[in-house]
Amino acid sequence: xxxxxxxxxxxxxxxxxxxxxxxxxxxxxxKFAAATSIILQPRKDEIVRVLFNFxxxxxxxxxxxxxxxxxxxxxxxxxxxxxxxxxxxxRNLILAHAFSRSSLVENNEV
Amino acid sequence: xxxxxxxxAFFLPAEHTYSLLPFRFIRLDSxxxxxxxxxxxxxxxxxxxxxxxxxxxLPQTSSLxxxxxxxxxxxxxxxxxxxxxxxLKVRSKxxxxxxxxxxxxFVVTLRCNHSCRYxxxxxxxxxxxxxxxxxxxxxxxxxxxFRSPAPAIKIEFQGGEPLLNFDLIKYIVLAAExxxxxxxxxxxxxxxxxLSFLTDEILNFCRDHAILISTSLDGPEDLHxxxxxxxxxxxxxxxxxxxRRAREALGVDQVSxxxxxxxxxxxxxxxxxxxxxKQGFKGxxxxxxxxxxxxxxxxxxxxxxxxNWLNFYRRGLDYILELNQQGxxxxxxxxxxxxxxxxxxxxxxxxNLRSPAGIGIAGIIFNYNGEVYPSDEARMKAEMxxxxxxxxxxxxxxxxxxxxxxxxxxxxxxxxxxxxxMCEECAFLPYCGSDPDYHYATQQDxxxxxxxxxxxxxxxxxxRYIIHxxxxxxxxxxxxxxxxxx
Numbered sequence: 378x379x380x381x382x383x384x385x386x387x388x389x390x391x392x393x394x395x396x397x398x399x400x401x402x403x404x405x406x407x408k409f410a411a412a413t414s415i416i417l418q419p420r421k422d423e424i425v426r427v428l429f430n431f432x433x434x435x436x437x438x439x440x441x442x443x444x445x446x447x448x449x450x451x452x453x454x455x456x457x458x459x460x461x462x463x464x465x466x467x468r469n470l471i472l473a474h475a476f477s478r479s480s481l482v483e484n485n486e487v
Numbered sequence: 488x489x490x491x492x493x494x495x496a497f498f499l500p501a502e503h504t505y506s507l508l509p510f511r512f513i514r515l516d517s518x519x520x521x522x523x524x525x526x527x528x529x530x531x532x533x534x535x536x537x538x539x540x541x542x543x544x545l546p547q548t549s550s551l552x553x554x555x556x557x558x559x560x561x562x563x564x565x566x567x568x569x570x571x572x573x574x575l576k577v578r579s580k581x582x583x584x585x586x587x588x589x590x591x592x593f594v595v596t597l598r599c600n601h602s603c604r605y606x607x608x609x610x611x612x613x614x615x616x617x618x619x620x621x622x623x624x625x626x627x628x629x630x631x632x633f634r635s636p637a638p639a640i641k642i643e644f645q646g647g648e649p650l651l652n653f654d655l656i657k658y659i660v661l662a663a664e665x666x667x668x669x670x671x672x673x674x675x676x677x678x679x680x681x682l683s684f685l686t687d688e689i690l691n692f693c694r695d696h697a698i699l700i701s702t703s704l705d706g707p708e709d710l711h712x713x714x715x716x717x718x719x720x721x722x723x724x725x726x727x728x729x730x731r732r733a734r735e736a737l738g739v740d741q742v743s744x745x746x747x748x749x750x751x752x753x754x755x756x757x758x759x760x761x762x763x764x765k766q767g768f769k770g771x772x773x774x775x776x777x778x779x780x781x782x783x784x785x786x787x788x789x790x791x792x793x794x795n796w797l798n799f800y801r802r803g804l805d806y807i808l809e810l811n812q813q814g815x816x817x818x819x820x821x822x823x824x825x826x827x828x829x830x831x832x833x834x835x836x837x838x839n840l841r842s843p844a845g846i847g848i849a850g851i852i853f854n855y856n857g858e859v860y861p862s863d864e865a866r867m868k869a870e871m872x873x874x875x876x877x878x879x880x881x882x883x884x885x886x887x888x889x890x891x892x893x894x895x896x897x898x899x900x901x902x903x904x905x906x907x908x909m910c911e912e913c914a915f916l917p918y919c920g921s922d923p924d925y926h927y928a929t930q931q932d933x934x935x936x937x938x939x940x941x942x943x944x945x946x947x948x949x950x951r952y953i954i955h956x957x958x959x960x961x962x963x964x965x966x967x968x969x970x971x972x973x
Contacts, residue, residue, distance in 0.1 A: 404908075404912070407908060407909065407938065408909060408938055409938065410936060410938040410939055411938045411939050449514075453512070453514070456512075456537065456538060456541050457511075457512070457912055459541055459542070460507055460509075460510065460511075460512075460541055463506070463507045464507050464508060464509040464510070465509075467506075467508060467509060467570060468509035468525065470570065471509070471525065471570055471573050471574050471577060472577065474570075474574045475574045475575075475577035475578045475581065476578075476581070
């Protein structure tokens with residue numbers, strides 16, 4: 378698989394944080410807890426090494442499939458960041474407006 | 488001579504002038520994604536369409552753009568009404584929170600004549616009256632019940648087998664009705680019973696006080712009896728006889744049944760559905776085992792995994808849709824509950840399909856000994872020795888002390904899915920909910936790691952399957968839409 382190197386019993390994917398944010402990498406890693414254990418190693422050159430470990434309870438996972446899914450999810454996380462960045466203010470406004478005259482607030486004021 | 492008409496392009500929207508409105512997305516299958524907005528309106532689209540849309544390169548003349556605009560995923564220069572409409576729908580979705588606790592469950596006894604292997608309740612033998620609720624405790628439970636601001640109050644009698652303490656049920660019903668002459672709530676009673684101790688006296692009382700009956704029917708006779716052992720091994724026949732008598736006395740629509748899926752049920756979903764059709768029920772709730780009480784102790788919970796159960800559910804739903812296509816109107820109630828969330832601006836009362844979870848604020852349970860728990864599952868956990876969810880005791884704590892106890896507020900705060908890792912970005916969040924009981928039972932944490940959560944896996948599997956049906960099968964969509972109360 379392109380961009381992935383094998384390091385002993387681990388697979389290493391290098392991610393450029395100028396392309397994907399560290400938060401996107403972390404969120405993606407969190408999602409894959411059932412398939413693999415992941416360690417993130419930052420380097421000085423804005424590259425983060427993502428170490429996939431398929432030992433132990435993750436021994437039955439398909440490394441290539443998992444890493445491929447990881448890359449796709451990373452793309453999705455990037456898209457989610459764009460949506461979140463653009464829509465956070467209007468989302469907050471909608472929620473604030475939605476609850477602004479609710480009976481929950483009125484009851485609290487009594 | 489210059490034309491008095493503008494070019495066609497003049498009337499088209501300017502390019503790249505739209506703004507995104509909040510939504511989440513998730514992969515539906517290998518090719519498609521589903522985008523869902525803040526109130527559950529959805530649109531299935533291809534990955535490149537999603538990317539075009541998010542990066543403002545989707546033509547504003549395309550049918551997809553208009554579809555997304557109609558579902559409030561976008562606003563543009565032509566219309567800025569979408570945020571206002573979304574606001575109204577958010578208010579409608581969240582209205583149930585303000586209505587507060589409606590369901591109040593009274594465990595009038597722990598005694599039971601059944602010894603179901605999967606039973607979520609810590610049963611006691613029939614002759615141990617030490618496990619009955621007293622009138623004094625019931626009075627305090629009623630005080631608590633009517634402190635709720637809910638306009639609709641449902642009192643559900645549970646056990647053990649509640650009919651073993653029918654005198655107390657009568658006492659509570661009469662006392663509640665007496666209080667309600669002043670309170671003027673919409674008051675409903677339900678007895679959750681195995682029907683073993685049904686008498687004419689009980690049926691007459693139920694008829695006179697409009698009490699609903701809810702029983703357990705796990706499927707065909709051999710399966711039901713294997714799941715629900717009792718002396719005489721005749722649980723199925725007792726249940727069927729009881730259903731018939733209760734319907735004759737109270738009316739067909741006053742009697743409902745619930746099933747629980749055991750390992751023995753997994754390959755028999757069509758037979759189970761057929762049994763419900765045969766008994767004249769209008770639908771079934773395909774219900775999986777929960778990791779509480781004796782189900783954990785007896786290892787029944789671990790007898791099958793999420794994939795097994797999802798296969799069971801999918802085959803069941805397919806079969807029910809087939810029945811409907813053949814003219815037999817029959818509903819899968821859990822699917823119907825989710826469809827309500829998917830297709831309408833209204834929220835469900837289902838405790839585990841809400842964020843925050845409905846523990847304590849949708850339903851609450853009074854144990855026979857006066858202890859108060861935010862859910863039946865929490866009470867079951869206490870019977871196994873872990874009282875982490877115990878809000879207090881009716882004899883020693885006030886309503887305020889219990890409703891503001893950390894035993895309730897901590898798991899409740901942790902159940903706000905909008906701030907939970909993975910949930911907060913999940914497209915299915917508007918359809919889903921939280922289950923702090925489940926995650927505490929399985930991961931010893933109220934939030935739980937959703938990548939490792941059977942709750943999450945089952946829910947995601949169900950949501951995806953329903954969306955596939957809605958999207959890819961027009962005939963199924965028509966049937967599924969008929970299950971929703973608009």
